[in-house]
Amino acid sequence: MLLPLIAASLSVAQGQAVRLEVPHEPGIEAVSVAWGEHRIPFVRRGDAWHAAIGVDLDTAPGEHTAPITVRFEDGTTAERSETLAVERVAFPTTELTVEPRYVELSPEDQARADRESREIAAIYATLTPEAYWSEPFVVPIPGTTGGRNFGHRRVFNGQPRAPHSGADLRAATGTPIRASNRGRVVLAKELFFSGNAVFVDHGLGVYSVYLHLSEIGVEPGDIVERGDVIGLAGATGRVTGPHLHWGARVLDARVDPFSLLELVPEGE
Numbered sequence: 001m002l003l004p005l006i007a008a009s010l011s012v013a014q015g016q017a018v019r020l021e022v023p024h025e026p027g028i029e030a031v032s033v034a035w036g037e038h039r040i041p042f043v044r045r046g047d048a049w050h051a052a053i054g055v056d057l058d059t060a061p062g063e064h065t066a067p068i069t070v071r072f073e074d075g076t077t078a079e080r081s082e083t084l085a086v087e088r089v090a091f092p093t094t095e096l097t098v099e100p101r102y103v104e105l106s107p108e109d110q111a112r113a114d115r116e117s118r119e120i121a122a123i124y125a126t127l128t129p130e131a132y133w134s135e136p137f138v139v140p141i142p143g144t145t146g147g148r149n150f151g152h153r154r155v156f157n158g159q160p161r162a163p164h165s166g167a168d169l170r171a172a173t174g175t176p177i178r179a180s181n182r183g184r185v186v187l188a189k190e191l192f193f194s195g196n197a198v199f200v201d202h203g204l205g206v207y208s209v210y211l212h213l214s215e216i217g218v219e220p221g222d223i224v225e226r227g228d229v230i231g232l233a234g235a236t237g238r239v240t241g242p243h244l245h246w247g248a249r250v251l252d253a254r255v256d257p258f259s260l261l262e263l264v265p266e267g268e
């Protein structure tokens, strides 16, 4: 019979990617978890099954249930639940001044921004049912530990806008930007707000994005290895100066990209 989950109840802050694990037992053929609108598959690595789910930064604090289904080779299934205790985070508010055209959009820019936002939503709605990666995620500028402004509520030129869905890393224009992990490039082009942007699908619903680049070095469809240079830092799009915006999603959940670093423990 099934062993208990490694953690029966997980305490999770708003805006975190969370790793789920189910020990392998003989006869288990597949494991999946229902989370939000999706059923997310686990992948087997050695003697355990792993999956990632995202707790969006606006998820209501309190207990949330993640029902897990284990399917056996003989056709039977077993159900159980992981409980996530979501803790509220007091995200600070940041006031920023940018070019007025990024706050009061022309009809053409508004139409473009709307079109791009639909294109991006379609990317995040896509669940690639395999993991392209097996090693831990890394920060795209090696050695960087700063840039902890994920989730900040933002006011541009005096007007409230969507919360910050990534972490801004200090970077001079031209700094090489590296893929956080192995994956497939699903978008590589200039966007209205994001400037030159690269989106990488790591599989199992995990995405990383790299925005405001001065140069893009990859094309859609490319498989990038962890640490490959995918472009150069810059100041394109809605910015106050050169930096790297590093973002992460687990499907439609906006999560702190630094939480990706915990998805695969070092040495596994």
Ligand SMILES: [Zn+2]
Residues within 6 Å of the ligand: 164, 166, 167, 168, 244, 245, 246
């Ligand atoms: Zn940013």
